Amino acid sequence: MDRRESLKALALGTLSVGTIISATGCEDKKGESGSKDKAGDMPGYGRTADEVKRDKALMGEPFFTAAEMKTITVLADMIIPKDEHSGSASDAKVPEFIGFIVKDIPDHQLPMRGGLKWLDTQCLKRYNAAFVDCSEQQRKEMLDLIAYPETALPENSQGVAFFNRMRDLTATGFFTSKMGIKDLGYVGNTPNEWDGVPADVLQQYGYSYDEKTLATCLKIEDRGKLMTWD
């Protein structure tokens, strides 16, 4: 049963939430929710006609050059590498996300372009090569100069500002991707029955629901019953 069908069933009251959860599972089988938008190529996410137009326009011309994209990809994978839990930033298509978001939020454009150039200039001075052409060891040395804001030397402050932005965009791109959301362990965005914090978690932090709370809050078995006051 797909989401839309299960929601309809839920609305009609013919199905309990528990059944829906077990029927659909937490995982969306198709990986994408929503149908294809008639007007655009992107999956539908409730866009108005003007919004479809805006998305299409943004999807058009790339902002970054191929060389810039290559640097972004190397940097992103150094920030979020593959580990035992999940893949790397580029596995989650973070560079593509960054390529889009700088067009969507143009305030990122100049600091990103200038920062990439700053990085290459520094690498040329130090290693006589652009960042991507440096050895792995050299790249790490370079990042160590700009990745630690509180200890970085004042002459590298522009690099620190750039790297803070690059770190933020990489992390946000990764942890809002399907892979990143799974890694974080977010398990919501699905029909559910909230009946309070799980008992073991309450216990872990030394909490319990007091009597007043238990007496006044929803008894989850009443969820489907029409409310009356008289």
Add this chain to the structure above:
Amino acid sequence: MAFEIKKQGKAYDVCIVGSGAGGGMAAKILSEAGLKVALLEAGPKYDPADPEQATQLKWSYDSPRRGASSTRPFGDFDAAYGGWQIDGEPYTKKNGTQFDWFRSRMLGGRTNHWGRISLRFGPRDFKHKSYDGLGDDWPISYEEVAPFYDRVDKMIGVFGTKENLPNEPDGFFLPPPKPRMHELMIKKAGDKLNIPVIPSRLSILTRSVNKDRSPCFYCSQCNRGCTVYGDFSSSSVLVKPAMKSGHVDLYDNAMVREVLTDDTGKATGVAYIDKTDLQEYSVNARVVVLAASACESARLLLNSKSAKHPNGLANSSGVVGKYLHDSTGSSRGGFLPMLMDRKRYNEDGVGGMHVYIPWWLDNKKLDFARGYHIELGGGMHMPTYGYGFGIHTLNGRIPGKDGKTKPAGGYGASLKDDYRRFYGAYIGFAGRGECIAREDNYCEIDPNVVDKFGIPVLRFNYTWSEHEIKQAKHMQDTFEELIHAMGGIPLGTKAGPETNYGLENPGRIIHEVGTTRMGDDPKTSVLNKYNQAHEVKNLFVVDGGAFVSQADKNPTWTILALSMRASEYIIDQLKKQNI
């Protein structure tokens, strides 16, 4: 095509401008009484269950910007169209002051966005001048509005608990959801500091109130619009059933320009521009009800000039547009180290907080006159654009699993693990307070600027007084106390006098009211106590414009109650042939 005014053939009993809380309620009550209603809405039709419009249960990655707010001001999945700026529909500001005006041109208006916080005004809120000498009293009391609040509760559904607090009246509540983990922690801190933390009062169905709407299924996304109508929005809960009566004709994309009047000064209908063909039309009705939002309704009256009404309609007093006031807002975030590495479970809950902090102090012992309530955030949300930002300001202050503190910032596997460890350990506090209504905070018609429909636009003049600034300072102090009492770390720097203690621009809280206020004296008010214009008996305003004062409460529940009350007064007056 020649430019001409095209009349709509049909004659109506009532024409309502705007389909938000006030207009939706009027449409429902008036149509149920058998009156023929024209409902005009400046935006498109909207139904959150329409797959073409739905955003509920979409994932962050369904949006190429991961839900960022660059297209819609509250993010890609927020149900509200429009925002602070609308193409071709400007507004201006005066004397270097600030006002941000949020408009949502769509069926249901801004009820598609709001936080569903549904608080009644209390006895003191209607008579605050009698208590502290500031502002003005309403011409009505809590006791007069209470029966309508009761009916709104039962018709729409709001959860909460009976608390017997003096100025936070109880209602007919649905059972609230149990608090989340961080909410229990806030409650404990509140107990320590003598700050009450009680179940919130949101118009979300923990149990249903009728067969057309399903109970909440806990996705926490009310602001996206609910496909099973488990929460309140005017379009789903009021307009939709009103349309079923067959007595309501909806005119969507109808931008109303002017209220039309006859030689005697009576309203005869409205003139509007159909956004789809940019032609001018009119609708005729025996009664005109404005519910276009406080500022938009004021704009309409000021733009409805005639020989009989040179100052604008219903404005001999000059009060239309004045006494504009929005809630105050100031906020602070915190981090709870004890919640790091927390166990994962579905913590979505309802769309919003399960507990909140009502105003708890006596202003007579403080250096500012009016109170505020505190809204709370936190928990394990779906990450969207902005998730993980600024970790370099935090991860150098938190010991790692090995007990050692790393240098802030960094990159690589250890940084990647920090994001996981910190997930769900953030909290946020936002104060929402009462601003005192003043004559010198106002909107008026800009003499030089029109919008793309040729309609003169609004110009705002708005300043905060010391009362609001000191209130914001108190909020900031309280947020820090709460965060410290929880064992948390306040994030960023504490807002100080240079930013008015983080006080947001007026308009930002989207609770603006007061521009067509009610009162017993036609010289100092626009409407009488039934939301009826003193000067035009068949003209009513049922949005927030009618408010004499904002309370430290969100205005929607009071708009709904007063619109219901005004609508029944209209029915009664029509029967008696008084209008």
